[in-house]
Amino acid sequence: MTPRPSGPVLLSLVLPCFNEQGVIARTHQTILASLGSLPDVELEIVYVDDGSGDDTPKILAGLAASDSRVRVVCLSRNFGHQAAVTAGLDHARGHAVAVLDADLQDPPGVVLEMLQAWRQGFDVVYAVRTKRKETAWKRAAYSAFYRMLSRLAHVDIPCDSGDFSLMDRAVVQRLKELPERNRFVRGLRAWVGFRQTGVVYERQARQGGESHYSFWKLVRLALDGLFNFSTLPLTAVFVMGLFISAVSSLAVLGLILFKLTGASIMGHTAQDLPGYTSVTLAIFFFGGVQLASLGLIGEYVGRIYMEVKGRPPYLVREVMNGEARPAGEKAR
Structure with a gap:
């Protein structure tokens, strides 16, 4: 692997923001203290306001007015964290682009x-x-999610790694060329x-405000990761269907032989078995399997519909201190 040549570098930081009025000023000061005076590094800070309902846009406007290194991209409404990250990548101009949370x-x-x-x-x-300073249920949920995704996805998504990353300009450009609308950036x-x-690194606790990822938003994120990068659920349904068909065929064959031979099991013959019980159980069982299968297929069809x-x-x-670009357009 060949090291990159030394020389001036434009480093872009992309920070999606949603109702971060209690922490965004402190975040900006921390960024400047850590990265603001690096030798041979020119800093660009791209804040993406994802339709905040508090004073976040006003605070960001003040930062943009006082610091030419700050670019603020205001979305027309709340499109979600992954869309905000995508907007930041589309507007970043750096040779290297880092994505990090604003909290x-x-x-x-x-x-x-x-x-x-x-x-x-x-x-x-x-x-x-390596560690997360969050509630026990969130740590357990994240751990289970990443390990499940690493086993089921068709690409190698590293465990315990989120959107916090640094990417070369060439990688960012390839991401911008991908046509997906429903995005799972880390995938x-x-x-x-x-x-x-x-x-x-050790993930810190929030320095202000509350987490905007509710339980159901985390579930939605997990489903995005699973359905966007794996067709294994469809394969599992197919295999389950074959298995149930095989077991059902064997059960029917066994029942026929049971009746023809007049054999008894634990003192009971075929005539002793009430027919409606087995029929009712079979209806409920196969009805549940069919509904689950239709729901799974419907999830994929719905995603295709959204993409089409x-x-x-x-x-x-x-856009403050810059011009707006349509999604996926090259930065200049």
């Missing part, structure tokens, strides 16, 4: 380690969480390949 759970100082690995020749440097980042490595409509993943209302 200081992702320490900006870790970007220094990522930048060093990037200079060594890696194209993607993702952060791997797409793994799918594009290139030379990747990880750095470990071709709507952009986000719409921009305003």
